[in-house]
Amino acid sequence: MGNRNKEHLNQSISQVKSRKRVADHGEVFTSEREVNAMLDLVKPETERIESRFLEPACGTGNFLSEILRRKLDVVKKRYGKFQFDFERNAVIAVSSIYGIDILEDNVLECRKRLAAIFLDEYYKALYVEDCKAACIESVDYILSCNIVWGDALSLMTVGEHPEYIVFSEWSAINGSLIKRRDFTFHSMLQNESLNELDLFSFISDQGEEVYIPTPAKDYPPIHFLELAHAY
Helix, strand or coil: CCHHHHHHHHHHHHCCCCHHHHHHHCCCCCCHHHHHHHHHHHHHHHCCCCCCEEECCCCCCHHHHHHHHHHHHHHHHHHCCCHHHHHHHHHHHHHCEEEEECCHHHHHHHHHHHHHHHHHHHHHHHHCCCCCHHHHHHHHHHHHHHEEEEECCCCEECCCCCCECEEEEEEEECCCEEEEEEEEHHHHHCCCCCCCCCCEEEECCCCCEEEECCCCEECCCEEHHHHHHCC
C-alpha cells in the first residue's frame, strides 16, 4: 500500500471510534480539512466574536473547536495587549458556542477540549504569569451550560431524568456585565404564532417577521468574572 493510501486510511480510521458507535448512533467525525472548508463558507460569521453557533451533534467538538479558534484569533488580535479586554471578549466568544451530543463521553471531551483551547492556546500563551482563576472558572461554567448531553431530535436531555434541553443566552451589557436568559430548545424551535401574547414580534434585517420566545428564566446582570459562583 502506498504512503498516500496509508495516510488516507489512517485519517478514515481516526474519524470513527468504533463500529458499534457508528451502528448505534451514526457517529462519524468530520476531518479538520473538511471542517475548515465548510466553515470558510460562512467565514465572516466565524470571525464575529458574538455570533452564535449551535452544533446539534457536536461529538468531541471538531467544528466547535475550529470556530472557537477563529473567534479567539480575532480577540487576540484586537485585545491581546489589554488583559481585561481580552478576558471579557474571550468569555463572550466562548459563550457564543453551543453543542448537543447524545453520548456523555463526547460531551465531557468536547467541554474539556474547548476549555483547553481557551486556556492553553490563548490565555496562558498571552498572560502566563497573570491568568485569573475567576476567568478560567467562568469559561468552564459557560461550557458546562452550553455543551449539553442530550438528543437534538427529541429536544430532551439524556440521563436518569430527561427534560427539555435548556440553553443560556449570554449577552454583554454595560462593559463588564453579562446578562443571562435561559430558553428551552423546544420553545426556540416550535412553530408558534407571531400573534400570541407571550412572544415579542420583530422585523429581521431581511424584512421578515420573526419572534423571540419568552425566557424560561431571567437572571440579573453579573460581572463576567463572577459567573461560576453567581447561580
